[in-house]
Amino acid sequence: MDGSVTGEEFRTRVRDWLASAPRPEGLHDYGGTPQLADVPAGRQWHRTLFEAGYACLHWPAEHGGRDASVLEQAIFAEEAARAGVPRQLNIVGPDLAGPVLMRYGTEAQQRRHLPPILRGEHLWCQLFSEPEAGSDLASLRTRARPDGDHWLVDGQKVWTSAAGAADYGLLLARTGEDRHRGITAFVVDMTLPGITVRPLRQLDGESKFNEVFFDDVRLSGDSVLGEVGQGWRVATATLGQERLSLGAQAVGMFEALREVADAARERGLLDPVLEDTITALWTRIWLLRATWLRAVGTDTELGSSAFSVLKLVSSEVYRDLGDLATSALGTDTLAAGHPLLRRMLVGRAQTILGGTSEIQRNILAERVLGLPR
Ligand SMILES: Cc1cc2nc3c(=O)[nH]c(=O)nc-3n(C[C@H](O)[C@H](O)[C@H](O)COP(=O)(O)OP(=O)(O)OC[C@H]3O[C@@H](n4cnc5c(N)ncnc54)[C@H](O)[C@@H]3O)c2cc1C
Known part of the structure; x- marks a missing residue:
């Protein structure tokens, strides 16, 4: 620039x-x-x-x-x-x-x-999680087997955000028995025959994520992303990148905090205790912003474990913002359709998507701090 x-x-x-x-x-x-x-x-x-x-x-x-x-x-x-x-x-x-x-x-x-x-012409989805493979992604069972110069894919994915509208998907599938080296990444045209997308209805009434079924889906040989058996590396890079971009989202939280403060003020609920809580959250958002700037600014590897800090902090601040809205304004106000209701509900999902808080803590403890498993 x-x-x-x-x-x-x-x-x-x-x-x-x-x-x-x-x-x-x-x-x-x-x-x-x-x-x-x-x-x-x-x-x-x-x-x-x-x-x-x-x-x-x-x-x-x-x-x-x-x-x-x-x-x-x-x-x-x-x-x-x-x-x-x-x-x-x-x-x-x-x-x-x-x-x-x-x-x-x-x-x-x-x-x-x-x-x-x-140009925004192709919308992509991420086909990683499966019913038995979320935190333990390497146990995924969707299988791709060679068929001449093509691949045939069978299995099921779940929690696939935006799959119903996606043009392409980034798929992880098992091509060998080795836990990590038996995984390959593929680029999938979501309109191929044999792919069925079923929307899942969420707590907040939206249907952003889906189940995706693969039934003998035929992929061309050039759908492999990277090399056969290199899928785990592609996955690690993708998840690191995801954690990074979640950190970027966090900068918008100042706006949300202001919304909560304004709503509380309008209702005469902004007492010193609430002001203290808002100040504490405001400080955490500033710290998050500073950490994010530092992490993205250092030419770190895409899959660096250190990015887990961003995911952990941003999702927990997001969750606490939702909880603050609930305790400040009361559940009745939110349940009556206040715009902050959505933030409260989405806050819960943030600590799960892209790897749960427990998993981020494991990564930080083992890979960054070198603590025993
Ligand atoms: C809003 C949202 C959007 C998503 N979008 C996508 C998407 O587009 N594509 C996609 O592939 N996936 C997506 N996911 C799925 C997400 O990646 C998984 O939900 C997540 O990785 C957790 O997996 P799981 O739900 O199977 O829970 P599980 O892995 O079954 O975990 C259940 C609980 O056990 C805990 N746990 C598990 N293992 C350990 C451990 N070793 N140590 C400590 N605690 C542990 C977890 O922290 C969690 O609390 C999305 C999820 C959400 C909420």
């Missing part, structure tokens, strides 16, 4: 643009994943971002990105949250599939898949 532009100039530029950019009807800040009904507006919005040069800011210029500095990424995320718009169509394409395609994909795969992600 233009090195002569300071952080504050970039912020003003982004804020002015966000204030005047045409917004598709129905667009709202749906977070990292759109519901089916949000997809048309999300795609159109991503296209608008692309045309203005604000799509996939963090991608290198050679792939159409802006080589944005960490500060610029943080500023953009903050300003998008403040303006009440998503910062892109969804997380999986720009933040996960894109970077792993750049790292592990062939030139042909990059040429084919990166431009439509950049």
Whole structure:
């Protein structure tokens, strides 16, 4: 990005643009994943971002990105949250599939898949978790077996966000018996025969995630991402990247905290105890922002265990924000349909998606601090 532009100039530029950019009807800040009904507006919005040069800011210029500095990424995320718009169509394409395609994909795969992600034309989903393989992802059982120069895939995935609207999926499947080296990553066209997507209805009434069934799905040989048996490395890089982007989302939390404080003030509930709790959360969000800037700023490996700190802190702050809204405003206010109800419910999911808090603590203890298992 233009090195002569300071952080504050970039912020003003982004804020002015966000204030005047045409917004598709129905667009709202749906977070990292759109519901089916949000997809048309999300795609159109991503296209608008692309045309203005604000799509996939963090991608290198050679792939159409802006080589944005960490500060610029943080500023953009903050300003998008403040303006009440998503910062892109969804997380999986720009933040996960894109970077792993750049790292592990062939030139042909990059040429084919990166431009439509950049323009918001292809929505991607992540086909990792299975009914018996969540935290223990390496025990996954979806199998891909060679069939001439193709692969045949059978099995089931679950909790696949946005699968119902996805054009492509990043799939992990078992191609051998070795726990880790028997896993291969594939790029899957979600319209292929044999793929069935069944939406799951969530506690908050939305249906963002799905079960996905594979019944003799025939993949071409060039669907393999990386090498056969290298899927665990691709998975680790993807999850590290996911934890990183979750840290980026956290910068929007200041806005949420302000909403809670305003709602409490309006109802005359802002007493000194609540003020203290809000201040403590505000401090944690600042610490999160500083940690995120430091982590992204150091040229760390995509799959670095240290990114687990970001996932852990951001999801727990997110959860505590929801809990604060509940205790400050009361369950009756939220249950009556207050906008903060959704935040409270989504807060719970944050500590599970992308690896639970317990798993992040295990990773930090064993791989970063070197404690015994
Ligand atoms: C909103 C949301 C969106 C998601 N989107 C996707 C997606 O798009 N694609 C995808 O592939 N997956 C997705 N997931 C799935 C997510 O990755 C898994 O839910 C998560 O990894 C946990 O797996 P699990 O649900 O099978 O729980 P389990 O692994 O069964 O864990 C159950 C409980 O046991 C604890 N536990 C398990 N093992 C240990 C251990 N070794 N030490 C301590 N505690 C342990 C866990 O912390 C948890 O509390 C999503 C989940 C959510 C909530």
